[in-house]
Amino acid sequence: MLSVVIPILNEADTIADVVRFARRNPLVDEVLVIDDGSTDESASLALAAGAQVFTSSMLGKGVSMHDGLMLARNDYVAFLDGDLRGLDETLLDQLYAPLQDGADFVKARFGRSGGRVTELTAKPLLKAFFPELSSFQQPLGGIVAGRRDFLLGLDIEDGYGVDIGLLIDTHLAGARIVEVNVGQIEHDPQPLANLARMATEVSRVIFDRAEQAGRYDIATLRAAAEEERQLSAEIEQLAARVRLSSKLALFDMDGTLLEGRFALELARATGREAALLRHLDQPQADAATRSSAIAAVFKGVPQSEFIRVAKTMPLRSGAAQTLIELKKRGYTVGVVSDSYFIAAEVVRRRVFAHFGLGHIMQFEQRQATGQLRINPFFQASHGCQLHPVCKRNVLSHLENIAGQRFEQVLVVGDGDNDLCLLRAAHSGFAIGERSPALRAAAKAHLSDLPALLDLC
Structure with a gap:
């Protein structure tokens, strides 16, 4: 049969x-x-x-x-x-x-x-x-x-x-x-x-198989493919790729869509947990400095391991179903993460979001260089007045792409790094217990992601 x-x-x-x-x-x-x-x-x-x-x-x-x-x-x-x-x-x-x-x-x-x-x-x-x-x-x-x-x-x-x-x-x-x-x-x-x-x-697939079969030296092509991957995180590329509706829903990744933090799971998987913990949640360091220090911890980690961890980390219950329903209601749905674009792109596909944004880890020969490039979406002179690198700036760039302010913006996050973006939204929601400040500023605290659908 x-x-x-x-x-x-x-x-x-x-x-x-x-x-x-x-x-x-x-x-x-x-x-x-x-x-x-x-x-x-x-x-x-x-x-x-x-x-x-x-x-x-x-x-x-x-x-x-x-x-x-x-x-x-x-x-x-x-x-x-x-x-x-x-x-x-x-x-x-x-x-x-x-x-x-x-x-x-x-x-x-x-x-x-x-x-x-x-x-x-x-x-x-x-x-x-x-x-x-x-x-x-x-x-x-x-x-x-x-x-x-x-x-x-x-x-x-x-x-x-x-x-x-x-x-x-x-x-x-x-x-x-x-x-x-x-x-x-x-x-x-x-x-x-x-x-x-x-x-x-x-x-990419044909060149990759040609190299595996010994028919082509693909080092130069890999560099070009890596450049193409990085460019897909840029403002101009997203503007060409995603048609924004009048309603926008933005979700944090770590602790919101994922159960846990990507960098921590990657560090555990690669024997770098102790080195990572020295840099996590350092209030004295600005976001860009802290992110660059964390990126250096992962120097030498294969690109495939970043992808594997992003694919296998458990999602919060109901994450995909919630985002699909928001899409049905006319929202453009995005994943906005202070972590790495390579992970955010995998997770956005797991939850069926329209786009994912994160900072760009550099790779050479399919291994992390430990060098980080801050995504321009997180920087804007007309955005957040408190932080030069902030998720709030993502919203400013998306409004520029749309050519107007959105009729409805909802934001869901779990940490202090979501606070500026949440305050700029029409409706901001906190999930998890990490940030008392976020919970205080939010419209509501979600017990789970599907609860959002009754509130928007």
């Missing part, structure tokens, strides 16, 4: 039809829809159509695919996109048949040319570094199937690079890949901003 996994994000127009299509096939005994924090009715429509619906463990198509693999009961798993139209009734049979004949991975090709990222990015790079894969017509296509045990053994990319990563990794593993023609298929077009991010991710 066959499990069908469908990652979705705001696919209300099509998801019910895709679920019903999958359930009609007698080979299929479970349809698993993994919701990436949709703010429309996608999840409820999928459930009504007969799917089992789960919330992804973190924002990103690749994460949703991995979640589906973990949940699937069958030995064979097929993946469909949630925005498909015009599906041939034999599509799943065509994906399943090669698996029965011993294939490890089956990739669909369909009757249209590849999209812009496929033609301008993926195919030229495959031809350069993996010419043996250049014959695949839709290397970025998301309609695939494979043996569950084999796929779980691969390092599945989190985001837009997942499909090209699966193709290359399967090839490098020496597995048998079969391409099948499944006829005409219609997809919803992607916005241009999404295509730019997709091209960046696809390029």
Whole structure:
């Protein structure tokens, strides 16, 4: 039998039809829809159509695919996109048949040319570094199937690079890949901003795999990729990437969305706790000096360890559900942290926020240099009059990007470093017991994050 996994994000127009299509096939005994924090009715429509619906463990198509693999009961798993139209009734049979004949991975090709990222990015790079894969017509296509045990053994990319990563990794593993023609298929077009991010991710994955295969010295490319990652934290990049609504919700990360403090957990994981504790919560040091001293503690820590800790730290109960509901109510939702952007970006994806902001730890050769760059969002001559580096300044920059003051700003935090931002909000909420001053200034003290929804 066959499990069908469908990652979705705001696919209300099509998801019910895709679920019903999958359930009609007698080979299929479970349809698993993994919701990436949709703010429309996608999840409820999928459930009504007969799917089992789960919330992804973190924002990103690749994460949703991995979640589906973990949940699937069958030995064979097929993946469909949630925005498909015009599906041939034999599509799943065509994906399943090669698996029965011993294939490890089956990739669909369909009757249209590849999209812009496929033609301008993926195919030229495959031809350069993996010419043996250049014959695949839709290397970025998301309609695939494979043996569950084999796929779980691969390092599945989190985001837009997942499909090209699966193709290359399967090839490098020496597995048998079969391409099948499944006829005409219609997809919803992607916005241009999404295509730019997709091209960046696809390029990174291909270069990364080329280096692993000994086909390319990627040191220079890694430096360029690190520069691109750092630029994504800048004001201009966020302005181009995020469309701000008239309502804004800003959440602290440590102790608010996360149970605990990221820097402390990273220090514990890397044997640096004693060194870190000498710098934490030093009232005599200004924020920039203290942050720089803490950053130096982590010199030499691999970038992958920053990401691993940010992915595995427990979230406060109801964090993701609360932020998704705020998005449904029309809020632009952000994570604002005095910690590191690399962690804030992971956490914002775990809770499905629109953006994450933090200071920029510098990396070389995928290891922390111990040098910190203060995020310009936290500095503004027209913002906080008490502190040169302050979360309050983030709000000033966001108002400049929006071109006007927000109709509603709510802030949730747990520490003294949230106080200036909280006072500037229309509605400020404290959570946790760290800061009596914050609790005194807040509109209310939250017992948990879902309680916020009854107060705003």
